[in-house]
Amino acid sequence: MPQLSVVVPVFNEQDNVASLVEEIVRALRGVTPFEIVYVDDHSRDNTLAILQQLKAQVPELRVLQHTTQSGQSTAVRTGVKAARAPWIATLDGDGQNDPADIPRLLAKRDASPPEVRMFAGWRVNRQDSGSKRWASRIANAIRTRMLRDDTPDTGCGIKLFEREAFLELPYFNHMHRYLPALMQRAGWQTVSVPVNHRARTTGVSKYNNLNRALVGVADLRGVAWLIRRAKITSVREV
Template sequence: MHYKFTIIVPVYNEEDNLERVEKELLAYTKTASTPTKILFVNDGSKDNSQAIIETICNTHAHFDFLLFSENSGLSAAIKAGFDYVDTELVGYIDSDLQTDPKDFDLLLEHIGAFDLVTGVRANRKDSFVKNMSSKIANGIRRTFTHDGMDDTGCPLKVIKTDFAKRIPMFKGLHRFLPAMILLQHGKVIQIPVQHFPRIAGTAKFGLWNRLLGPLMDCFAYLWMKKKYINYDVAKKST
């Protein structure tokens, strides 16, 4: 099959969720609006996640994996996925499945006219502290980037792969994906998607890396924006 879309699934100590991830993503690939495959990126999990991932990938031909030798963080997992995909479209979803894979079809409807389509979580099913810290962090980020996005932390995105591969990633930059597409003169849009409570495993982000960490990342983004190289080739030899 000629696949057009790869879904990256970053994984870090999610053994209790992976059976459900397999079930939900397998169901989605059977009904997806475009031929889709899955790429797990195991960010150095210390539990039984890797054994489960390998069983899944040995069972389904359109499921693949990368395993990091040590924990490197969410941005590194997403970057590795971008580096390895070979389809024209790439997306990602968190392995806690607080978003619904079926909502990828909502995003794919718009990817023709845009270069990144991101979900925005409607009726978030998180704690008050988590919701408020995310709201504040998003407000700070918008002030720095002017990207117009309300929820860049939403773990449901679709990007044209040629744009994704040109993103210079660093730790924390996964929150700045729309802004980095805008630096490439690309077009971005946000679409409301469903959100659900986490039902297994533990959250990997606390107050520090949801609020204070992203504030420091904003300064890294401003440096990146100032130094970013952008060019268009008008003509080349044949």
């Protein structure tokens, strides 16, 4: 049985699939027993066909497909629910996250107390456009002020977390942007770990500054409400 499941949500990423799978395999074979769970969010290009071809070459690869487009958060949750390992690593499907950082996150986990259930990537040298970097800085500053989650880069796609802890979190669309705050709300600790970040070389981004801002306002207010209403109770058997 795998000890780590690498969950990768994708939508129209036909030019990035094969190279990213190869990088994941290269980073993890010989490090830990693992599986790769790709979740195709009803792509309209050849993403699914390429994944099906890769399954014959990569025994660790599993492929799931949404029958309707459902969004990144739902794709991540689909992959986590299907995963067979107790710990999950997530990667964006565009190739900007570096799979070579996963062993670093695993090492950080092994050196941390059990109360830490999430290790969030922190893109200290982002390779996005200037406007996207500025928009993220503003959004992170507002989010930190409202949620006090002490996470400098909650939008980074590479994360390592315990499967069971994730599945206990409240589910809603766009929840993937607030995972550290939601983990802390559940009573767990989170740690941010500096990771590599790469420029997108093929394909196009599925988000822009405007649509992220529009949904972010409502989501941020909702998460802040969830945090205010949280109740954590210690339990002992008597």
